[in-house]
Amino acid sequence: MRFLVLGVILSFLIAGCAGVGVQVDDQLHATRKVLNDARAKQLDKKCPKAYKEAELLQKKAVVLYKACRPEDAAPIAKQAYDKAKSLCPPVPCPESCKKPVPMPVPQSPKDSDGDGVIDSLDRCPNTPKGATVNRVGCWVVKGLLFDFNKADIKPCYYKNLDEVVKVLKENPDLKVEIQGHTDNIGSAAYNMKLSLRRAQAVADYLIAHGISPSRLTVKGYGFTRPVAPNDTPEGRALNRRVQIKPLY
Numbered sequence: 001m002r003f004l005v006l007g008v009i010l011s012f013l014i015a016g017c018a019g020v021g022v023q024v025d026d027q028l029h030a031t032r033k034v035l036n037d038a039r040a041k042q043l044d045k046k047c048p049k050a051y052k053e054a055e056l057l058q059k060k061a062v063v064l065y066k067a068c069r070p071e072d073a074a075p076i077a078k079q080a081y082d083k084a085k086s087l088c089p090p091v092p093c094p095e096s097c098k099k100p101v102p103m104p105v106p107q108s109p110k111d112s113d114g115d116g117v118i119d120s121l122d123r124c125p126n127t128p129k130g131a132t133v134n135r136v137g138c139w140v141v142k143g144l145l146f147d148f149n150k151a152d153i154k155p156c157y158y159k160n161l162d163e164v165v166k167v168l169k170e171n172p173d174l175k176v177e178i179q180g181h182t183d184n185i186g187s188a189a190y191n192m193k194l195s196l197r198r199a200q201a202v203a204d205y206l207i208a209h210g211i212s213p214s215r216l217t218v219k220g221y222g223f224t225r226p227v228a229p230n231d232t233p234e235g236r237a238l239n240r241r242v243q244i245k246p247l248y
Contacts, residue, residue, distance in 0.1 A: 023070075031077060125137070
């Protein structure tokens, strides 16, 4: 009789142990799968310390489970699972990488007066629209160059002077300084007078074509403001010119 009672008690304990441990058993299987997947991804090498901790917790939970201590095994099995799931968590992307960083748009060199010469090279800013400029951005009578020691305007340049007349008529409030220039052949005093004659020749043409004299100032600069070297015939020819400076 005594053996019968003991057998019933043991049977009851074993059945109870198995029933309580079902969830722990599932948890341990799930943890083992996560650890196997981590190993396949070589996370055990990338995060060896965390992997080892998860594995030790798993083993401890298994020992307790086999000892029929499911209540003690359950929380440890859960810790092992959580540790295994969190192996080598991805580094969150900073805010700077979530939004595309716009590439800086290259800025074109600024040309404030729109004359085709950028500001850093423009010696004559605020040139009126439609005016013809030279390579340094100064308003010139297009193509009008004078022969050596001459101040007369050849008829072939009248068309170019008409362009100046047009710009002045389109800007009726604009006053200008007509500037005569020379090369460096001859004395400074002589070239100063020659440059003034050249400027006056252009002013006379403009006045004859309807521009009020009150809008024009005439000035000679001699060879003090070259736009090209005077050591070549070509450079000297470019310096025998007339420029027009807006007076705002």
